[in-house]
Amino acid sequence: MRVNGFRHARLTTFFQVSFRAAFIATFLTALTCAFSSAALASEWDASASIAAEARVYTKQAAFDQQEDEPQLSLFSTIELDGDTELGRFAFEAFGRLDSVDDRRTHLDIREAFWQQDYADVDVLVGVNKVFWGVAESRHLVNIINTVDAVEYIDGEDFLGQPMVNLDWYTDVGKVSVFALPWHRAQPFVGEKSRFRVAPVPVSNEAQYIDGASEDYLSLALRYSHYFGDWDVGASFFHGVSRDPSTFEVQGAVAQTPDGPVFVPESLVPVYELINQAGLDAQLTTDDWLYKVEAIVREGQGDTFAATVGGFEYTLYQLFDSDKDLGLILEYNYDGRDPDTVLNNDVFSGLRLAWNDTQSTELLVGAFVDAKDASTVLRAEASRRFFEHWTASLEAQLFANIDQDNVIDSFAQDDFVTLSVEYYF
């Protein structure tokens, strides 16, 4: 058994090493082509933005090392996109400089790929972002990219994922195949930051167990299409989980008058191999959108299911004005142990769009735990000014948080953020 296992591992490793080599070779060739083709018939488009952000926390921090001072930061996105004779080349980098947290000061290549269309098939090699799903309160079926969790806890920012992706267009829908040769471990905020998951800081190291490794070749398959008023998607993923299910506690034994005591020093995120099947559907009828996403995942302890579903109703031209008011209600269920965020939570939200030339918008949302009524409130207002600028004001409030709720470690992290962004 052990020998077989070893042989299998060797074979897998061989396959992965050669896939990785091929990936690098293709990617470098593509990059070389990109630069050489810049001289050929091609069309390039560059854009960038830079932003300043100030965040003020209104409550005293929960953990010793966390800062009470305002958190200031600068962030920027640079994009380059080229249509050439040799295909399309795209590049996008995101970077942030943070006044409080070294880990939040980070740079990530969100996109760096070559893409070419061959009749009914699109081929993409490189780093990219992929989005699946329909729901607003949680992106449950979306699994290709790892959440960039140092950015924010809302799961709307993702790390670039290296991939080879084939999209096949048929009369009955789109079939996408993904080979994902590297795992991107989720980054966690440092010990001085707010939004820490535990009193003990999370280590920058990742631990891979049960056959998982950083260079394990993960695979994904997706089918998506629309039938009349229905938009549907089905997906399957095999590979290294994008989010750690557990943390290994590391620490040292300290001698106390009462005898030796284990003192935890850091948490190491643990990644394992998972299989996940996902379904998503949306029914669009006039002013109502009905949405549902569901997954079944095995590999992280007991096999479990999770779902998010609900509706979005829009009142167009509210009271004969140009404004639209959207109302969202979604229910989240997660069958993991009860210590999971969104295990049994109701999300209600509203979106007010002015539909003016400045694209003024207000979003307000609340997650309420159906069992203990722990509530997370969030509001976001944004507006364009002087054409090249946008300003946004965000506020987050944790109310009535139950001590046993996993969200309790964020309970002191109420904030108000003002950010101003300039687009080139």
Add this chain to the structure above:
Amino acid sequence: MKILITAALVATLSLTSMSASAQSTEQRGFEIAQQNSESNEGFGSTQVDLTMILRNKAGNEVARELTIQTLDHKAPGEGDKSLTTFNSPKDVEGTSMLTHIKIEDSDDQWLYLPKLKRVKRISSSNKSGPFMGSEFAFEDFASFELDKFTYKYIGDDTVDGLAVYVVERYPTYGKSGYVRQVTYIDTKDVQTRKVDYYDRKNALLKTLTLKDYRLYGEFWRAHTLEMVNHQTGKSTVMSYGEYDFEPGLTEGDFEKGKLSNAR
């Protein structure tokens, strides 16, 4: 008796002629609209860049840049397909909207948000809402489909020295912001020169003037469209660049699945 019969006959005759003329104004209106629609039949596909200038009551202006790709419907009873991409303002650059126009049903519409790379099916029932903060409603901006209206010929007139037919049209699709639209279609090339839009209270809301018509092969395209809102004093000018009638677009370029792979 004879007099009575004559009176009855006259009454019958006038009724007949009245209904005949009522039928003919509707028929005439439809035929003019049909001629106008047929002049654009079989254009294949087009691509055009345009600048939209939004002007408020005080005269302050902001500009928006768009690219529109359009695919002509294949068979009668089908609608056109269009892909509108926003090139400015910069914070929404790359956002695009795909529309499959349906004659019988409500249109299929998807929005592509490049920041998240998310494709979102949206409701197309928002006909009368403003398009990008402009004076054009979504329904004004959609490509014209003959069977989405009923018609009535009103008479003849002149617009900018051109002889025109005046044809009223009444939206048959739900959620329109208009009770009627008065179109002015020139008698020579049968192109729309002006449209007056009447809101749900039958008050004059907006006037669209279409100018700078140019001929591409057998197809006419207006290059300056100005919409003036009489009730707010705001206006929007859409200034079109040169049309490309051979952009090499196919059905596949207007598929939902292609949106996330588009530039």
